[in-house]
Every structure is written in structure tokens, then in C-alpha cells.
Amino acid sequence: MEDHAAVLNTIDLSNHDIRQSAALLKKACADSGFFYVIKHGISEEFMNEVFSQAKKFFALPENEKMKVACKNSPGYAKNLYFDQETNQRSHGEIFRMIHELPGSDQDAQKPFGGPNPWPSADVLPAWKETMLKYQQEMINLGKAVARIIAVALDVNEDFFDQPNLLGNALSYYNFNHYVQYGASNKYTLGTLAHSDIFIITILATNDVPGLQICKNIDANPRVWENVLPLKGAFVINIGDMLQWMSNGLFRSTKHRVLFREERYSLACFVSPSLEGTIECIPSCKSAENPPKYPPIKCEKFIANVYKKRGDDQNISDHTKL
Numbered sequence: 545m546e547d548h549a550a551v552l553n554t555i556d557l558s559n560h561d562i563r564q565s566a567a568l569l570k571k572a573c574a575d576s577g578f579f580y581v582i583k584h585g586i587s588e589e590f591m592n593e594v595f596s597q598a599k600k601f602f603a604l605p606e607n608e609k610m611k612v613a614c615k616n617s618p619g620y621a622k623n624l625y626f627d628q629e630t631n632q633r634s635h636g637e638i639f640r641m642i643h644e645l646p647g648s649d650q651d652a653q654k655p656f657g658g659p660n661p662w663p664s665a666d667v668l669p670a671w672k673e674t675m676l677k678y679q680q681e682m683i684n685l686g687k688a689v690a691r692i693i694a695v696a697l698d699v700n701e702d703f704f705d706q707p708n709l710l711g712n713a714l715s716y717y718n719f720n721h722y723v724q725y726g727a728s729n730k731y732t733l734g735t736l737a738h739s740d741i742f743i744i745t746i747l748a749t750n751d752v753p754g755l756q757i758c759k760n761i762d763a764n765p766r767v768w769e770n771v772l773p774l775k776g777a778f779v780i781n782i783g784d785m786l787q788w789m790s791n792g793l794f795r796s797t798k799h800r801v802l803f804r805e806e807r808y809s810l811a812c813f814v815s816p817s818l819e820g821t822i823e824c825i826p827s828c829k830s831a832e833n834p835p836k837y838p839p840i841k842c843e844k845f846i847a848n849v850y851k852k853r854g855d856d857q858n859i860s861d862h863t864k865l
């Protein structure tokens with residue numbers, strides 16, 4: 545692993561001076577698209593419980609995990625990604641979840657509404673309750689960060705709270721367990737280089753390094769910088785949708801995970817409602833700076849990405865658009 549650590553701004557969510565936070569966030573998003581958030585109100589005790597549940601799940605016998613297996617989403621899968629460029633398969637296993645709406649919700653049967661294949665309560669009694677609570681915490685945190693983003697982009701603080709944006713936010717989760725399978729092959733990839741699709745990603749890890757970002761993917765050679773874990777903080781990164789909406793001002797930066805030692809991470813992808821339109825925010829365009837990307841329905845935006853990745857053949861009914 546290269547030794548260079550990325551220097552990232554830290555946003556203190558308990559700071560009442562939102563303009564100060566917005567200035568820090570704006571600089572971070574224009575530079576690397578990655579920053580830390582601290583004092584977010586989610587307790588260390590609860591995060592320990594979330595990771596303890598994850599460890600219990602991944603430690604289950606193979607046949608138990610295979611009961612909730614899904615080649616795509618949601619559910620369990622292993623060694624999921626194959627990199628054509630380097631001929632490498634990623635090392636690890638993953639459990640993917642959708643933000644589950646109550647069965648009575650009119651959108652519960654729609655794509656990204658749920659339900660998830662939950663591990664059996666006999667085997668992991670606290671799993672579902674912990675994960676549903678985590679989903680709620682993430683939506684709240686995502687909306688709090690979106691208020692600072694709105695100020696940074698010179699629109700009203702509640703801009704993203706519109707019903708077609710995060711007012712009816714969706715969220716989607718990757719629980720990653722990076723672990724070596726087969727012959728020892730040091731420094732291989734845990735997650736291939738990619739950008740995230742949605743508005744923001746909120747990442748929690750078990751304090752083991754591995755995540756790297758590349759600010760200029762076209763550079764030769766590419767420079768990968770380590771995003772080091774910061775105790776008690778979440779790492780937040782900008783997704784493709786916000787790059788689109790901010791007219792390229794905020795960057796959806798390519799990142800990857802190097803596999804060095806066993807590691808757990810939990811990524812939450814915060815998305816607008818499928819009905820929403822991903823379009824240039826009014827304050828991000830002018831006569832000199834016209835929109836670089838056309839308006840597109842959120843649903844179509846996601847479908848296009850899946851199609852480009854070749855995932856559309858394999859997406860399960862739950863996330864099929």
C-alpha cells in the first residue's frame with residue numbers, strides 16, 4: 545500500500561455555525577469528495593453492537609449464510625467482483641440490504657422498498673432490530689449532512705428535504721467483510737475501483753485501514769491515497785448523483801479497497817426518491833457555466849448505471865427498475 549494518507553476535512557455536526565461547516569464541506573467536496581463527520585450523535589455503544597452483529601453473521605457456517613444468498617441484491621454473496629483490467633477477483637463477502645419500508649407503506653413493494661432476506665431470528669435474534677435501527681440512524685444522518693451540503697451549494701438549508709429528493713429518501717447498504725479466501729495473495733483488492741452512484745455514501749469501518757481514493761483517475765501513473773479510519777467518525781463521500789446536481793463542482797471520486805488484513809465496513813448509500821429528478825441545482829448554473837449534464841429521473845439514472853456495469857441482467861426483483 546502506498547504510504548500517502550489523504551488529508552480530509554472534518555465536519556463537526558454539533559457545530560451550530562452551519563456556514564462554517566458548509567465552507568469546510570465545500571472545500572472537501574471540490575477537492576476529494578471525501579470528508580469525515582464527528583459528533584454525529586450515534587453512540588459508540590450502538591456502533592459496537594452493529595459491528596458485533598456483522599461479525600456474528602459472517603462467522604456463521606456457510607450453509608446458514610447461503611440461506612440468505614443472492615448473487616446480486618439484497619442478500620449474501622462472496623468474492624463478488626472481477627476486475628477485467630487486472631484479472632483480479634475481489635476478496636471478501638458481502639451482505640446487502642435495502643432500507644426496508646413497513647409492509648403497509650405504499651412503496652414497500654416497489655424497487656428498493658424491501659423486503660430483505662433477513663438471517664433467521666433463531667440464529668441471530670438481534671440482527672433485524674439492530675439493522676432497522678441503523679437504517680433509521682443513517683437516514684437521519686444523511687439528511688443532516690444534506691442540510692450542510694445545501695448551504696455549501698447556496699440553496700435553502702431544506703433544499704434536499706423536498707419529497708422528491710431526500711424527503712422520501714431511499715437507502716441501500718453494503719456490509720463488507722474483507723477476508724482472504726484460497727491461497728495467500730497479499731495486497732490484492734477487496735473492492736475494485738469504482739465511484740458510488742447516489743447522493744452521498746456514509747461509511748463506517750472497524751478501524752482497519754484499506755480504503756484508497758484516486759483524485760485523478762486519468763493520471764498515469766494513478767496516485768492512490770489512503771483514507772485512514774478516524775475513531776468515532778464516519779467517512780462521507782459524494783456520489784455520482786450529487787456530482788451531476790452540483791454541475792461537477794462536487795466530485796464523485798473513484799475509490800477502492802486494498803485487502804491487507806481482515807476488515808469490516810458498512811457503506812450506506814443515500815438516494816432520492818425514485819420519482820425525483822437528478823438535475824442541476826439552480827445555484828450551480830449560470831450563462832457562463834451551463835449545465836454539463838441533462839435532467840434525468842432518479843429511477844432512470846440508477847438503471848443506466850446498472851446497465852453500463854452489466855448488472856442489469858443480474859439484479860434481483862427487489863432492486864430491478
Ligand SMILES: O=C(O)CCC(=O)C(=O)O
Pocket residue numbers: 718720735740747749754755799800801808809810811
Ligand atoms: O470498505 C470500504 O472502505 C469502502 C466500500 C465501498 O466503497 C462500497 O461499498 O461502495
Ligand SMILES: [Fe+2]
Pocket residue numbers: 738739740745799811
Ligand atoms: Fe464505494
